[in-house]
Amino acid sequence: MFEQAISAMASVIVDPYLLGLIFATTILGVIIGVLPGLGATTGAALLLPFTLTMDPVHAIAVLATIYVSATFAGSITAILINTPGTSAAAATTFDGYPLAQKGEAGRALGIAVISSTVGGIFSVLILCFAAPLLARVAYEFRSPEYFALTVFGLSMLASISAGGAVKNLIGGIFGVWLSTIGAERVTGIERFMFGNYELYEGLHFVPIFIGLFAISELLVQSKTVDKIIKTVSMKAVKLPTLEDYKKIWKTILRSCGIGTFIGVLPAEGATVASMIGYSEARRWSKNKKEFGKGSIEGIAGAEAANNAATGGAMVPTMVLGIPGSGTTAIILVGLMVHGLRPGVYLFTEQVEKVYQIFGSMFVANVMFMLMGLYAAKLFARVSLVPTQILWPIVFALSVIGAYAFQGQLLDVWLALIFGVIGFFARRHGFSVAPIAVGLILGEMVETNLQHSLKMFDGAWWMILTQPLALMFLVFAFLGLCGPMIFSWITKQKD
Template sequence: MTEAIVAMASVMTDPYLLLLIFLTTIVGVIIGALPGLGATTGAALLLPFTLTMEPVHAIAVLATIYCAATFAGSITAILINTPGTSAAAATCLDGYPLAQRGEAGRALGIAVVSSTIGGLFSVIVLAIAAPMLARVAYEFRPPEYFALTLFGLSMLASISAGGAVKNLMGGLFGVWLATIGADKSTSIERFMFGNDNLYEGLHFVPVMIGLFAMSELLIQSTRLNQIVETVAMKAVQLPTMADYKKIWKTILRSCGIGTFIGILPAEGATVASMIGYSEARRWSKNKEEFGKGAIEGIAGAEAANNAATGGAMVPTMVLGIPGSGTTAVILVGLMVHGLRPGPYLFTQQVDKVYAIFGAMFVANLMFLVLGLYAAKLFARVSLVPTAVLWPIVFALSVIGAYALNQSLQDVWIVMIFGVLGYFMRRFGFAVAPVAIGLILGEMVETNLQNSLKIFDGQWWLIATQPLAAFFLILSFLGLCGPALYGWITKRRA
């Protein structure tokens, strides 16, 4: 434990890392404040820039983007009724009405403080829970890992965007993408069409940039006629004692909800903020205020979405299963920098792991300062003309994809997946399941193959392993849970 605290505190003694976190927090807040450019797109775009950095610095940059952009989505949600990130959608419900009443500064103050508390809480939980989970994960063998990845995929059924069926189809499509290239155990080429560059499979980075950044660019091209109305604001105000008295229970509740939702594979800040908001409303004594500028609504959504950031890092780092779209990109970053996610990360490179946690902790404090003193400035960023911003994103996307392997093929992959992602989104399919499926694909197949070898081809024996059976039951609930819940709700109604 002492070793962990020392490693976390080591961030404070590394001026270069502190400067990097500070600059990245600014970039993260700008990215979060720009509608369309969320944490996932931002992390995907910045990943190539981290190539020459040390692993800790690189992951710290990506994690900082995640924390800062998740918070910053609230700035535009409150001031222009357009969530900078989907995780801030719930913040619009009460943030914008409060801003319209001339209390934009108060709304932003509550959002900043709630986000910071949520973020800090989740980093503390991450630092405590991750090594504990890692100790359990040592016991995992291929059957357990196979069941666990199956659980991760089944959770796609309940993520917010798209429908359960469409999300599962997207996840399976991602798993299929992972089969492109030479089979790991037999070296037999699959779906390569004579292209030797695909021998090791599709590179994750261009696929991520295509699915998240390029598809968003095409989505933005359909919204060129949108008119943005900004609410005037003098300065951000810290919550008063009366405000704190009103919201502290909501913040605590949302911290717990956000962290728990974040830990669940494939769930993320968007689901957390929605649940945080609805629970804030359910427990509130002033339900009638919700939707008209209730500060509990802002606090509930913001504490939950930032609490989900630390929570989502738990399965990402301990099990190699992304907790959200952004952590899928961070997971790719870990792999690119030679940090293989899994329980052994916590014994072999514990100092690096805790330095990353420390960086997240510092990032949460930095966006508190930036949010309080520079939110007004960052809000102006949202007024950058779309016609100028997105062509720049295009350039960053293609060059970023090229930079990783210095291969033009990766640039074409960005465009192909950009167009594919765009049409998927237009037809109601979310792209995050494809990214998560791609990452989990190799794990699923390899562990299934190894399990079959262990059990002499009798696949049903996987279910006889207690931990594997536990995850299989959870997978069943993950798949059928939403349908069962819907059926029960219908019957009650």
């Protein structure tokens, strides 16, 4: 197994086509990452239709490369124009921009590049070792355990960064309900189709995701057309000095651990990881006063954590079929579309493909480091593309991408409708990621609940007698009610 894994990962380096693809996608990912509003999730949603005719490994490598490179690239604009290219880079602005204003933009970018690369590579290594181990544990899972696990995954939506807990859960339930549209799988009874037989197999993820992420973002961006961007000038990216390394190595290592752990948690992602990475860097720092004024520890803490979350988020996605973030939800759809069923099967029957994907992520991390070091200045210029040119192009890519998936105009209308729904949801403080995650997990929840009920002759409480299932349900309960109970106890003590 180990030998097979190493040779599969090494095969990425000797495959010129795949290398070229990763190189081109890294450039695209960095461009997507530096364009404010067009983050990894929107980029992956737009690119998904383009991967349909590709080989499965190449397709997933493209999506994973977009994920890691766009997550890093958000830091370029966060540092140079005080606008995070992606939400995961929001914490980088706290110290990145102040340092750039002091005339040290090159140094800030150098720290961001190195921290992101170390975080990314660390998480890929953890992914390589943790994923097969978790897959072995998951081998024991039956319907009650999968049901409890998906409930746990849905409960974690409560803690997604954007929106409040209640709003996120409402979004998640709406997403699960969307998954019930179409013919019910056991009985074949048509649900919420209103005579539209194109919906017989249910709503497909691709147009819905294009709508929720790309079209809704277009409408959100329409509110910022008058925004004037101020840029900070920069000569070249500077590699950190020995002094810098001495100051930040502990922060980077801590953030690597935090980011990977947060990424592994279902429904958590790079944004939460970077915020926690930043606040932990501040908590442990000897120079707390520097934070917010251009601390290199702050940049390193946020950047190492957000890129470490990318590999972490791939663990539940590939092993359990539970996405770790909005972007991994799209990668999960990519896996399904290409017939790579996430779970134990993937790690027993298609080990080579899995490790080729991991190898691609490793290579992508190295490539974005080189691009960050030698071409960040050039990429920063891309962020100045006028919104009135960029977003109409995104519109064209969205509608054609939605159509191309199944060759149905209905998918285009669905993308537009869900774009408008997503926009209004965001307008009222609801995040769209829970809807996407709910849509993916919905079928798993219902099917596993049905199987569990059959297993226990309708006695649903028997699910609680399964130790692993009980553990996940307890985690779900703690995830939902823990913060409330904790604050109540604190109030009582006070």
